[in-house]
Amino acid sequence: MTPKTPPGQTRHRVYHFVRKRLLEGRPPTVREVQAAFGFRSVQTARAHLETLVSEGKLIKEASKARGYRLPEVGQLPAPALVPLLGQVQAGTLTTAVEDPEGYVAVQYRHGQETLFALRVRGRSMTGAGILPGDVVIVRQQPSADPGDIVVAMVDDEATVKRLRVRKNRVELHPENPHFKPIVPETGDLVLLGKVIEVRRYLENIPALAFIHGGHADLFAG
Amino acid sequence: MTPKTPPGQTRHRVYHFVRKRLLEGRPPTVREVQAAFGFRSVQTARAHLETLVSEGKLIKEASKARGYRLPEVGQLPAPALVPLLGQVQAGTLTTAVEDPEGYVAVQYRHGQETLFALRVRGRSMTGAGILPGDVVIVRQQPSADPGDIVVAMVDDEATVKRLRVRKNRVELHPENPHFKPIVPETGDLVLLGKVIEVRRYLENIPALAFIHGGHADLFAG
DNA sequence: TTGCATAGCATACAAATGTATGCTATAGTT
DNA sequence: AACTATAGCATACATTTGTATGCTATGCAA
Structure with missing residues (x-):
């Protein structure tokens, strides 16, 4: 059997994994969390996620694929x-x-x-x-x-x-x-x-996102 | 039957819908696209999406839920x-x-x-x-x-x-x-x-994202 | 006319993914 | 020892969601 980690420890890492993915704009699936931590059961990952939700550290859209979200106060305006x-x-x-x-x-x-x-x-x-x-x-x-x-x-x-x-x-x-x-x-x-x-950018050129040719436009909506 | 729109017109709007959702960090499903435009068939939405992919305006992770992405040159570093x-x-x-x-x-x-x-x-x-x-x-x-x-x-x-x-x-x-x-x-x-x-922010306070209490930390990874 | 491309619809199917139930193991507490 | 809580596993199932196939309608060009 896989060794048990101290209470909360793994969950903290799960939170950061999910948070990172959400900030990247790629919400993870439960199974992706499972794989990322090497859990042998989906349910282990899900248990952590649900606990994080009940702790208020995450929110979720139930039954939806990749439905976990960060509970920003107000709502983080989309960059x-x-x-x-x-x-x-x-x-x-x-x-x-x-x-x-x-x-x-x-x-x-x-x-x-x-x-x-x-x-x-x-x-x-x-x-x-x-x-x-x-x-x-x-x-x-x-x-x-x-x-x-x-x-x-x-x-x-x-x-x-x-x-x-x-x-x-x-x-x-x-x-x-x-x-x-x-x-x-x-x-x-x-x-x-x-x-x-x-x-003012003091170092190299900032990450200017060159969106695919000609299809990006003034973003007003 | 639903009236046909001029070539490319609807697809352009589909692109912007998907793009907006991706920038918000909430990749849409094919059926969400369908609903957003009132298509009566999933396939209509999917056809537009696949066309956008073949045009290179979107990329996708095949067979994955919410798998459409923006094709940034290089890779847009996550904000x-x-x-x-x-x-x-x-x-x-x-x-x-x-x-x-x-x-x-x-x-x-x-x-x-x-x-x-x-x-x-x-x-x-x-x-x-x-x-x-x-x-x-x-x-x-x-x-x-x-x-x-x-x-x-x-x-x-x-x-x-x-x-x-x-x-x-x-x-x-x-x-x-x-x-x-x-x-x-x-x-x-x-x-x-x-x-x-x-x-320098010349107007009101910028959108400072107050992440849920105590759980945000120095983002170095 | 015929042929072809595009927009859209309807339906079925399969894969991905969320959810539920029951189990074992370890550590701490009473 | 008995009880409880937490971490983790295994398996089955249900929903969501991507995919495939075949169809109709319109416009355009040969």
Whole structure:
């Protein structure tokens, strides 16, 4: 007979196995748990799983294949992949979205909002801690509040600036004394969206998920 | 009979349904696809899925329940949740890890490395674009190279600085003229790890996944 | 027209997978 | 010793779920 392990010990490892698999997006079957731990009976694995459920460490969809889940408080928002756009220049945003440089994972999604990411060029926002090469996560929206850091089309190119209102006019302010504010003609400002997150990768290129050719798109649903 | 839709149209929607579910970590069954689109036959759903596989837009584990997958180039590293630590002060890092403020999703994981996240306090690194309130992602490691931005224990508190070597001694340099470099006594430096990513959340609190009490831990596997 | 491809339906079957029942063994407790 | 709890095993069964086969209908091109 297989030696018995101290109480709880094995179950703890089972929990971590299941958790790992769930975070990988590949919920295990009872028999996969069995195999992973070398149990000679399915029921041994199942007993551990059911105990974990009764302890509240797992939840499950009964009678469903691969039905065990993590009991996140609230609900862990699905990590969404948002397109990382390279050059956003002439044309609409939509065209740029069709050929992204890659994808970046973000962990929130409120409702139906449309997100995308941009790599920052130039030093015009260093005063706000946004350096060249940084990646900004942008929520597409047609307007913004004064003080927001926004992405707007200026001279057929996307630029990151802080939105200000001076003398009843909208202005785009850099955060760098070497740069001058942009004062677009009224009605001439095309706002792409608001910057909601800034990221800087200090090591190698992050895992940009290059989704299979041409079939990934702006993830808004 | 149910009206036929134009070629490819429905399949495109099926793809997105499956993709969404996979990104949520809940792979669908063929019959769930069927139900989601109101097909009256399982086979209709399956035909679409198999076509998507033959087109290379999906891959599958044959004969397995919920076996459809996204065909990421290489392999999309599982988004890992790393603990966001609040106050790292006295004691070892391990003790701080046991009571994290929350969890942050990162999208890479090379092998067995141990990651954690810290919220930055103070303005000593503003010159490097690291502002108070920013979140730094740290890879735990016992040594680092000159020029790296590191997290080290100084006076029983974790601090973020740039590692320099002056006169054959290791120094911790702030990036702010108002702060002075720290020159620890030889052998007195406790390096927690290297900063590999900087994040700034400009809106509300990010989705910190508060995993069910006490059972989440440092995710290194 | 004929032929062919695609979208969809209906039904049956087989494999994967969850579930139930009863058993043995070890350790601790009364 | 008797009782109880936990870990594990073996086997059978039921449900879920993937798979196969054959059919109808529509649109398009030769």
